[in-house]
Amino acid sequence: MPQVTFIEHNGTAHTVDAVIGKSLMEAAVDNSVPGIDADCGGACACATCHVFVTPEWEAKTGDRTEAEIAMLNFAAEVKPNSRLSCQITVTAELDGLVVHMPDGQH
Amino acid sequence: MSETERVIIVGAGHGGGAAAATLRQYGFKGAITVIGTEPIPPYQRPPLSKAWLKGEADAASLALRPPAFYEKATITLRLSTTVTAIDIAGKTVTTDAGETLSYDWLILATGARARRLPIPGMELSGVLELRTAADADQLKAALGPGKRLAVVGGGYIGLEAAASATALGSSATVIERETRVLARVASVELSHAYQIAHRKRGVTIELGAQVAALEGADGKITGVRLGDGRLIPCDVALVGVGAVANIELAQQAGIMCDMGISVDLAARTSDPSVFAIGDCTWRPLPHYGRDFRLESVPNALEQARQAAATICGRAPAAPEVPWFWSDQFDLKLQIVGLNFGATHTLVRGDPARESFAVFHLTDDHHLRAVEAVNMPDAFMAGRLLIARGTQLAPAQICDMSVALKDLVA
Numbered sequence: 350m351p352q353v354t355f356i357e358h359n360g361t362a363h364t365v366d367a368v369i370g371k372s373l374m375e376a377a378v379d380n381s382v383p384g385i386d387a388d389c390g391g392a393c394a395c396a397t398c399h400v401f402v403t404p405e406w407e408a409k410t411g412d413r414t415e416a417e418i419a420m421l422n423f424a425a426e427v428k429p430n431s432r433l434s435c436q437i438t439v440t441a442e443l444d445g446l447v448v449h450m451p452d453g454q455h
Numbered sequence: 456m457s458e459t460e461r462v463i464i465v466g467a468g469h470g471g472g473a474a475a476a477t478l479r480q481y482g483f484k485g486a487i488t489v490i491g492t493e494p495i496p497p498y499q500r501p502p503l504s505k506a507w508l509k510g511e512a513d514a515a516s517l518a519l520r521p522p523a524f525y526e527k528a529t530i531t532l533r534l535s536t537t538v539t540a541i542d543i544a545g546k547t548v549t550t551d552a553g554e555t556l557s558y559d560w561l562i563l564a565t566g567a568r569a570r571r572l573p574i575p576g577m578e579l580s581g582v583l584e585l586r587t588a589a590d591a592d593q594l595k596a597a598l599g600p601g602k603r604l605a606v607v608g609g610g611y612i613g614l615e616a617a618a619s620a621t622a623l624g625s626s627a628t629v630i631e632r633e634t635r636v637l638a639r640v641a642s643v644e645l646s647h648a649y650q651i652a653h654r655k656r657g658v659t660i661e662l663g664a665q666v667a668a669l670e671g672a673d674g675k676i677t678g679v680r681l682g683d684g685r686l687i688p689c690d691v692a693l694v695g696v697g698a699v700a701n702i703e704l705a706q707q708a709g710i711m712c713d714m715g716i717s718v719d720l721a722a723r724t725s726d727p728s729v730f731a732i733g734d735c736t737w738r739p740l741p742h743y744g745r746d747f748r749l750e751s752v753p754n755a756l757e758q759a760r761q762a763a764a765t766i767c768g769r770a771p772a773a774p775e776v777p778w779f780w781s782d783q784f785d786l787k788l789q790i791v792g793l794n795f796g797a798t799h800t801l802v803r804g805d806p807a808r809e810s811f812a813v814f815h816l817t818d819d820h821h822l823r824a825v826e827a828v829n830m831p832d833a834f835m836a837g838r839l840l841i842a843r844g845t846q847l848a849p850a851q852i853c854d855m856s857v858a859l860k861d862l863v864a
Binding site for chain 2: 371375378379381383386388389390392393394395396416419420422423424455
């Protein structure tokens with residue numbers, strides 16, 4: 350099972366098992382990682398699962414859809430490497446992925 | 456906050472499950488017991504009329520948390536158990552298993568139940584409502600290629616179910632009493648767009664139609680009889696005509712109720728040890744200066760966070776602007792705000808192309824609500840503009856050459 354690391358805004362790291370085929374957001378929620386609220390449960394409707402993908406992983410996490418870009422444009426603290434973690438599907442290739450989280454999702 | 460404090464959560468739905476998880480996330484060290492009538496751990500209801508019905512989601516993906524979470528977080532789930540009484544003086548709840556459990560903090564997350572229609576035939580087999588996973592299983596089993604679904608009530612549940620049924624190869628007829636679908640919950644502009652979108656994709660919509668009776672043979676539904684005498688033949692009927700807050704437990708305990716259990720912005724009821732969250736509450740809407748009952752997951756989650764924060768001695772977060780979403784066919788609807796006090800309606804984009812947003816403004820051009828269809832930036836911009844109370848230039852809203860991002864800058 351791939352392992353992924355979520356780093357909170359205060360620096361606390363959470364390395365968790367992620368299920369292939371599920372979303373990165375689900376890996377956070379299933380493992381109670383604080384800071385990923387995911388209010389809409391993965392419908393790309395709320396932008397409360399915002400993460401920053403470490404640059405070396407950007408290519409492997411896939412492309413943003415137009416809807417995701419539109420949502421992210423209005424998220425707090427948006428950066429070029431911002432993603433909605435519900436829109437990243439976990440693959441074997443993502444073993445070792447590191448993402449950072451913003452200060453808050455709301 | 457000490458390790459001996461006990462929280463009891465009545466209701467194991469989305470709100471109840473989230474409250475338990477959030478308490479632990481906020482560092483609550485005491486005992487947490489979640490009591491729920493349904494036999495399964497807390498799960499997400501929104502997919503029941505969407506991805507779940509279409510077979511695109513499995514049971515595990517519906518679960519709010521994986522089963523192991525509750526053990527790891529030492530959260531006790533008492534499922535298939537109903538709380539029958541609350542004693543706020545003695546701080547206890549009684550269950551239908553005959554137990555009496557003590558609490559220091561009580562969180563009521565009792566939700567809402569489907570409104571029942573006072574018409575003949577409601578008892579027929581094949582007459583369903585859609586509230587629980589068990590309801591969804593029944594509906595799913597009844598749908599498939601060639602099956603005919605009759606939906607009584609053109610609200611979100613009914614329209615979502617009609618869209619999902621169509622995707623499964625069934626035919627769907629939506630029967631609505633009002634002259635437009637979504638009459639209680641959406642603007643005229645949005646209702647019209649959804650009527651067109653559904654009809655274009657094969658759904659039959661009957662407007663201004665009274666339902667006289669549900670008719671059957673051998674105890675099973677065969678059709679919906681309308682007030683004008685016509686019969687809509689069907690294999691299964693879904694009744695989705697709104698929901699009623701489950702407030703009886705609170706009322707009987709002497710907790711103040713209105714259209715729901717009355718709470719403040721910390722989700723506190725009239726009893727300082729008792730909170731209420733989610734669909735069952737009658738809550739302040741600080742952006743609108745009034746109280747209201749909201750039926751939405753974001754509302755349940757916001758109030759779960761308010762209750763957990765208060766119990767853990769944290770200041771509650773700034774109040775959110777209420778928001779909602781609905782997925783039907785390839786239409787992604789996101790709504791932010793409520794149109795209380797709105798007098799002006801402006802449309803951005805083109806409803807005929809199914810990418811547009813309806814902005815609702817007050818006389819002095821403050822934004823009250825945005826209904827966005829396949830236009831997520833309008834939703835996100837609306838969320839910020841309503842929260843900030845920004846005064847807008849109406850001409851800019853309709854001008855597609857003005858980026859919404861620039862309106863919030």
